Amino acid sequence: xxxxxxxxxxxxxxxxxxxxxxxxxxxxxxxxxxxxxxxxxxxxxxxxxxxxxxxxxxxxxxxxxxxxxxxxxxxxxxxxxxxxxxxxxxxxxxxxxxxxxxxxxxxxxxxxxxxxxxxxxxxxxxxxxxxxxxxxxxxxxxxxxxxxxxxxxxxxxxxxxxxxxxxxxxxxxxxxxxxxxxxxxxxxxxxxxxxxxxxxxxxxxxxxxxxxxxxxxxxxxxxxxxxxxxxxxxxxxxxxxxx
Amino acid sequence: xxxxxxxxxxxxxxxxxxxxxxxxxxxxxxxxxxxxxxxxxxxxxxxxxxxxxxxxxxxxxxxxxxxxxxxxxxxxxxxxxxxxxxxxxxxxxxxxxxxxxxxxxxxxxxxxxxxxxxxxxxxxxxxxxxxxxxxxxxxxxxxxxxxxxxxxxxxxxxxxxxxxxxxxxxxxxxxxxxxxxxxxxxxxxxxxxxxxxxxxxxxxxxxxxxxxxxxxxxxxxxxxxxxxxxxxxxxxxxxxxxxxxxxxxxxxxxxxxxxxxxxxxxxxxxxxxxxxxxxxxxxxxxxxxxxxxxxxxxxxxxxxxxxxxxxxxxxxxxxxxxxxx
Numbered sequence: 001x002x003x004x005x006x007x008x009x010x011x012x013x014x015x016x017x018x019x020x021x022x023x024x025x026x027x028x029x030x031x032x033x034x035x036x037x038x039x040x041x042x043x044x045x046x047x048x049x050x051x052x053x054x055x056x057x058x059x060x061x062x063x064x065x066x067x068x069x070x071x072x073x074x075x076x077x078x079x080x081x082x083x084x085x086x087x088x089x090x091x092x093x094x095x096x097x098x099x100x101x102x103x104x105x106x107x108x109x110x111x112x113x114x115x116x117x118x119x120x121x122x123x124x125x126x127x128x129x130x131x132x133x134x135x136x137x138x139x140x141x142x143x144x145x146x147x148x149x150x151x152x153x154x155x156x157x158x159x160x161x162x163x164x165x166x167x168x169x170x171x172x173x174x175x176x177x178x179x180x181x182x183x184x185x186x187x188x189x190x191x192x193x194x195x196x197x198x199x200x201x202x203x204x205x206x207x208x209x210x211x212x213x214x215x216x217x218x219x220x221x222x223x224x225x226x227x228x229x230x231x232x233x234x235x236x237x238x239x240x241x242x243x
Numbered sequence: 244x245x246x247x248x249x250x251x252x253x254x255x256x257x258x259x260x261x262x263x264x265x266x267x268x269x270x271x272x273x274x275x276x277x278x279x280x281x282x283x284x285x286x287x288x289x290x291x292x293x294x295x296x297x298x299x300x301x302x303x304x305x306x307x308x309x310x311x312x313x314x315x316x317x318x319x320x321x322x323x324x325x326x327x328x329x330x331x332x333x334x335x336x337x338x339x340x341x342x343x344x345x346x347x348x349x350x351x352x353x354x355x356x357x358x359x360x361x362x363x364x365x366x367x368x369x370x371x372x373x374x375x376x377x378x379x380x381x382x383x384x385x386x387x388x389x390x391x392x393x394x395x396x397x398x399x400x401x402x403x404x405x406x407x408x409x410x411x412x413x414x415x416x417x418x419x420x421x422x423x424x425x426x427x428x429x430x431x432x433x434x435x436x437x438x439x440x441x442x443x444x445x446x447x448x449x450x451x452x453x454x455x456x457x458x459x460x461x462x463x464x465x466x467x468x469x470x471x472x473x474x475x476x477x478x479x480x481x482x483x484x485x486x487x488x489x490x491x492x493x494x495x496x497x498x499x500x501x502x503x504x505x506x507x508x509x510x511x512x513x514x515x516x517x518x519x520x521x522x523x524x525x526x527x528x529x530x531x532x533x534x535x536x537x538x539x540x541x542x543x544x545x546x547x548x549x550x551x552x553x554x555x556x557x558x559x560x561x562x563x564x565x566x567x568x
Contacts, residue, residue: 052448054448074448074450075450078449092437092438092441092446093441093442094441094442099434099438102434103438104438104449104450104451105449106434108431116430117430118434
């Protein structure tokens with residue numbers, strides 16, 4: 001077996017009195033689409049918040065490509081190549097597509113202590129390319145994200161993650177609040193990640209969506225992993241039973 | 244063509260700009276041509292930087308999603324701090340720097356409390372409004388100190404330009420406005436401010452230090468307000484403890500008229516500048532048109548509401564214009 005891209009060992013998380021993660025151990029293989037499912041409060045959001053640097057684990061270890069990793073901020077996760085796409089959308093609606101693509105990682109022409117002049121030309125050119133790469137057809141990189149549909153926004157978020165050469169893409173309920181057609185588009189995006197060699201962790205409580213695009217399914221309940229099987233070896237009934 | 248129209252309708256400062264042009268024409272007519280005379284322009288441009296500088300800071304802070312009611316008090320506190328130090332024999336530039344440092348500290352406290360304890364900036368800065376005003380009076384000891392005669396007025400208040408049309412303060416104002424505008428549109432810091440005010444969770448998820456961005460915006464806002472206050476005091480020649488009272492709301496009104504949204508993320512420095520010009524123009528134009536000057540506040544109030552409604556309407560029209568996405 002190849003070396004896992006992310007390896008989580010015995011992860012615990014306590015919130016004031018609540019034991020949200022009870023010793024979770026999981027491996028994510030390179031170029032694999034993993035569906036993470038579970039009811040509300042099952043611990044899946046906690047787990048991905050820890051992987052994306054939003055929260056810290058109370059105990060346990062995370063390794064990235066065999067090396068021990070400390071993910072203390074969202075930025076640290078991004079620098080490791082872990083990009084997260086949230087259900088509420090990690091886009092600022094009042095800003096243009098190209099500005100959104102580069103939030104926090106703007107290409108600078110000159111800088112002083114990290115503050116500098118943005119390279120607008122580069123941003124525009126690269127965002128056109130990034131958007132085209134995910135097969136999204138948008139008028140111009142200067143359009144406001146607020147004018148895009150939910151599915152298009154997720155597309156831009158995915159384009160952003162790909163542009164920054166992420167190795168692992170965490171999609172946290174990306175299909176929530178989307179119309180059927182748009183949902184299908186997002187599922188296609190997730191399928192497409194495989195061809196690009198990107199590991200996808202797809203969180204959803206819609207089992208159908210997970211079955212459609214994932215190689216492996218991990219189910220969580222009450223802070224523990226209760227099922228971890230290849231999609232072809234399991235079925236919806238079995239998963240419903242364990243949840 | 245449609246696309247161009249859409250782009251312009253989406254500019255938040257458009258409504259204010261149109262209003263400004265209309266009002267200038269109107270006042271020019273009602274004042275029998277006095278309004279645009281060199282003498283009158285000199286009056287308007289001479290005072291404009293004082294509210295204008297304050298508005299620049301308030302606008303940027305509003306884009307960052309916060310709000311500062313203490314600018315009017317800081318406007319008085321900075322020059323008073325400076326005047327007290329000057330009276331103690333400290334030279335102008337150290338005294339001026341000390342005043343600006345006080346402003347920066349106030350901005351830091353405003354920002355730190357707001358971010359750290361997650362309280363509305365309305366509350367923190369309302370408190371600071373009283374605190375800074377009180378400090379101004381306390382350090383003046385009730386009797387404002389006299390300003391020395393050897394101040395560098397040539398740097399701030401002397402008339403310059405063609406036909407002595409404006410004061411040096413106007414040059415400061417233009418330079419700072421241009422720099423602030425470039426900062427918002429050209430630098431990554433401007434991008435962070437917009438993202439922080441536009442949608443905080445997204446900005447945080449993308450790793451922007453949102454707390455520091457907000458605190459920096461608060462500090463910038465206070466320092467610009469203090470600097471504006473210093474210019475007024477140098478113009479008046481005396482540090483009155485009551486200057487700037489009520490200006491905090493005028494500054495917010497100017498920013499809002501210029502298209503800044505109280506909810507953050509939307510607005511432009513240019514819009515705030517236009518808003519500030521509008522306020523000065525109305526103040527002056529009403530007098531020249533021999534309208535009872537007490538209508539001034541009515542006009543500002545009306546304009547604020549009107550501008551927001553007009554912007555909302557224009558935004559809707561812009562959205563309705565279908566162009567290919």
